[in-house]
Amino acid sequence: PLPVLAVVGRPNVGKSTLVNRVLGRREAVVQDVPGVTRDRVSYPAEWAGRQFMLVDTGGWEHDAAGLNARVAEQAEVAIAMADAVMFIVDATVGPTATDEQVVRMLRKSGKPVVLVANKVDSPVQESDAAALWSLGLGQPWSVSALHGRGSGDVLDAAMAVL
């Protein structure tokens, strides 16, 4: 079986956008339509000559009361099935309590993690990415999934631990 790389993070941080960039096509649904719930979707992917399964997570409905619990639940299942995890944080928002919750889960899992500081669309936002060192997951890789900036480097980093 192919190694599994799971993409985990809060809703709206750009998980599906990054998945599409890796796939080279718009297959993962960006801005999931409420009510169309698919918790995890696995795509066969290839990077730098390596084949693997890329798992996009999300698609749950954003009900205010249960949001944190649902993110955590989804993250836990995805982490359990993964050989390595790309943890996406929105660098323009900074780390939230939900992000901290996922960090604790990642630590407990012992799985290799690549920390992605997404939405760093321009060099002036590099300081937003640097703030994510505080999560204690090592280097935050600054990326603009939307424009492609830094996405090759973070995929190389993921391949190194997968």
Ligand code: GDP
């Ligand atoms: P997901 O819920 O984590 O899968 O997030 P999506 O991939 O659906 O993206 C949520 C929104 O963020 C969409 O409007 C994307 O276009 C936007 N987005 C994703 N990546 C970036 C990025 O690198 N920069 C900016 N400015 N917007 C982004």
Ligand code: MG
């Ligand atoms: Mg998505």
